[in-house]
Amino acid sequence: MIVVMQEGAAEEQIQSVIDRLIQMGFDVHRSTGSSHTVLGAVGGVPVDHRDIELLEGVREVVKISASYKLASRAFNPGGTVVKIGPPGRQLEVGGRAVVMMAGPCTVESEEQVTAIADIMNDCGIRILRGGAFKPRTSPYSFQGMGEEGLRFLRKAADRHHLLVVSEIMNHTQIPMFLDYVDILQVGARNMQNFDLLKELAKVRHPVLLKRGASATIEEWLLSAEYIMTGGNHDVMLCERGIRTFENYTRNTLDISAIPVIKKLSHLPILVDPSHGTGRRDKVPPMARAAVAAGADGLLIEVHHSPETALCDGAQSLYPTQFRELMSQLNIIAPAVQRTMV
Amino acid sequence: MSIEDWRRKIDEIDSKLVELFNERSKCAIEIGKIKHDLRLRVYDPQREREILQRIKGVNHGPLDDEGLQRLFERVIDECRRIERLEREKKD
Numbered sequence: 001m002i003v004v005m006q007e008g009a010a011e012e013q014i015q016s017v018i019d020r021l022i023q024m025g026f027d028v029h030r031s032t033g034s035s036h037t038v039l040g041a042v043g044g045v046p047v048d049h050r051d052i053e054l055l056e057g058v059r060e061v062v063k064i065s066a067s068y069k070l071a072s073r074a075f076n077p078g079g080t081v082v083k084i085g086p087p088g089r090q091l092e093v094g095g096r097a098v099v100m101m102a103g104p105c106t107v108e109s110e111e112q113v114t115a116i117a118d119i120m121n122d123c124g125i126r127i128l129r130g131g132a133f134k135p136r137t138s139p140y141s142f143q144g145m146g147e148e149g150l151r152f153l154r155k156a157a158d159r160h161h162l163l164v165v166s167e168i169m170n171h172t173q174i175p176m177f178l179d180y181v182d183i184l185q186v187g188a189r190n191m192q193n194f195d196l197l198k199e200l201a202k203v204r205h206p207v208l209l210k211r212g213a214s215a216t217i218e219e220w221l222l223s224a225e226y227i228m229t230g231g232n233h234d235v236m237l238c239e240r241g242i243r244t245f246e247n248y249t250r251n252t253l254d255i256s257a258i259p260v261i262k263k264l265s266h267l268p269i270l271v272d273p274s275h276g277t278g279r280r281d282k283v284p285p286m287a288r289a290a291v292a293a294g295a296d297g298l299l300i301e302v303h304h305s306p307e308t309a310l311c312d313g314a315q316s317l318y319p320t321q322f323r324e325l326m327s328q329l330n331i332i333a334p335a336v337q338r339t340m341v
Numbered sequence: 342m343s344i345e346d347w348r349r350k351i352d353e354i355d356s357k358l359v360e361l362f363n364e365r366s367k368c369a370i371e372i373g374k375i376k377h378d379l380r381l382r383v384y385d386p387q388r389e390r391e392i393l394q395r396i397k398g399v400n401h402g403p404l405d406d407e408g409l410q411r412l413f414e415r416v417i418d419e420c421r422r423i424e425r426l427e428r429e430k431k432d
Binding site for chain 1: 371
């Protein structure tokens with residue numbers, strides 16, 4: 001880090017900051033300027049920079065290294081490709097292909113998920129999404145079918161050899177989920193459920209980590225770091241919209257997060273324009289923007305009868321809309337040297 | 342003299358500086374060992390001030406005192422680091 005001392009800081013104040021930095025294990029490089037003295041602190045362990053900023057005579061502290069290590073781009077400059085599914089029919093996320101994960105917001109019945117899985121398969125989709133445990137804002141809203149929903153989802157997917165992604169709500173569900181899903185999805189509300197993240201660090205199963213609605217990119221990457229510190233390096237990030245002052249859309253989809261993550265991290269970055277906008281008519285434009293901006297995949301809600309959906313019908317695409325979107329994405333992807341899967 | 346001649350002269354001076362910097366570092370290492378035995382701390386701001394004051398006293402230019410101070414701050418930083426490494430070896 002770089003410590004900039006206040007103009008005219010007393011020599012004793014400067015010495016006391018140097019002393020503190022050395023105690024913290026840093027090697028200090030002092031540069032005395034005509035008005036400001038600048039201290040470069042290298043090495044040492046990560047510290048709370050406020051501890052230094054609050055010392056007398058300090059004007060500001062500039063952090064140089066990120067607080068996350070394993071999730072940072074420097075850890076794997078070439079970018080990480082996460083392999084999903086059993087050997088023989090594995091799908092790669094983070095490679096040249098942009099991976100589409102689509103399906104209903106919620107598994108409502110065996111018939112419903114089977115019908116949608118059939119449509120997804122017709123569209124060439126390889127990963128079926130569907131919620132069985134739903135983190136709903138209201139306790140009176142439909143909470144999901146639970147394990148039965150996971151079973152229906154798996155069964156519907158297996159008819160077409162599709163892979164499955166579904167949201168896990170807490171760490172006690174991990175063994176059950178491993179029986180049914182190929183990707184463990186951590187929802188926005190659970191992005192900082194550290195007990196869940198620590199347990200996910202112990203498994204060797206791909207994790208899709210959604211960004212919290214109010215999470216900064218650094219907080220998001222630190223959550224990924226939690227999973228990676230336990231040795232589970234198969235982490236994919238998913239931008240799903242953040243909370244801003246604008247309330248026309250459900251959330252404000254942060255498309256700029258895609259190039260930012262690409263620069264800061266080696267992990268694949270996906271985008272969920274369904275939650276990102278909350279409105280069906282806004283989903284295709286944002287999906288197109290995400291692919292154009294370099295997203296490694298999309299997570300999109302599709303329902304054969306959105307009007308009767310038990311959850312988030314307004315943001316679910318009609319199958320015809322989804323087909324049209326796929327044909328558009330097949331044109332956009334090659335323009336950014338990608339293909340669609 | 343041509344540019345090449347001056348550069349040759351700079352190279353010779355740099356070689357001498359490298360030798361002198363290393364001589365100086367050896368002194369710092371020895372001091373580090375003594376400080377370790379006496380349980381004194383590596384960072385001695387009083388001594389660092391004295392060094393910077395003294396070199397300004399023997400400075401006849403063309404480097405100005407501020408420029409010279411910044412150069413020596415770098416030298417002191419590195420000697421402090423090598424003193425610390427020496428201490429860690431002993432600990």
